Amino acid sequence: MIKNTEFIDKLRLSGLRPTKQRLKICEVLFNREKTFHFTINDLAKSISEQLNEKISLATVYNTVHAFKDKGYLKEISINSDKSYFDTNISNHHHFFDEDTNQLIDCHEDDIEKINIKRNITGKKIKSVEVLIKVASDNQNQN
């Protein structure tokens, strides 16, 4: 369990003021055993469940974007009209369960290292993401 002062230091070091709202969001995001894959709505729900006072939706968006910009969150590309975020900021890939809309981390051993043999002239690789969509056997494709 991470102490509040650690969050305060981390925020200050990033040039973000440690406000009440940001600290609460830190708790919800980072005070957990396992990786949290979430949409803004998931996060807002987690917040309101664990909190008496409320945080404005705009602040949730602002904070998630600030944390992403500072590298404390990753955004995951899923074919959907909503964004997913990830507290696991290491390079890793995902399974996406189409039945439950849940992301599952791929671990080092789950997938062989991606070896890209071509490069685009004048361009640098910014990220490589593998998304493996899964669903129950008795599910219609796509």
Added chain:
Amino acid sequence: MIKNTEFIDKLRLSGLRPTKQRLKICEVLFNREKTFHFTINDLAKSISEQLNEKISLATVYNTVHAFKDKGYLKEISINSDKSYFDTNISNHHHFFDEDTNQLIDCHEDDIEKINIKRNITGKKIKSVEVLIKVASDNQNQN
């Protein structure tokens, strides 16, 4: 250059009526040398450029979804708030140029075959997609 009657047959075989609008969209989508990666907006623009009479945006959406359902188009997952489609329906991966927002096909030899060594119990793999984001060297990450 594909003849109009071929499109008519293809549509009829799929249980889709060969309407004026669908045939025009077929022309724009499939009467080209190279793969077309597009957003609905790109397609609507291409249509209005090549056409005197106009096609309703709702029809463009309807048709693209119908074609996707019939397997004539693929939808590509990009971290963005808009959907991308692909006339290349083979299994393949993509580079995404963040400077221009253009997709580039990965060919067979560009990337080693993805080898997934883990499976999710009770779930079947529906798709495996690799997205390699690229940008100019002097670009800020993500």
Added chain:
DNA sequence: AACTACATTATAATTGTTCTAAACTGTTGA
């Protein structure tokens, strides 16, 4: 304490997409 820049908030605006329901058209078979 006062100042200032940064942050929060409610709410409006924007954007991509889907829905609706009325008008239209391709197909069928009497």
Added chain:
DNA sequence: TCAACAGTTTAGAACAATTATAATGTAGTT
């Protein structure tokens, strides 16, 4: 051939996710 019907198109409304706005609040500095 043509009426009937199901499928299709359409404009515009509705919707959902996200971003912008601008007023109010607050953390950090002096």
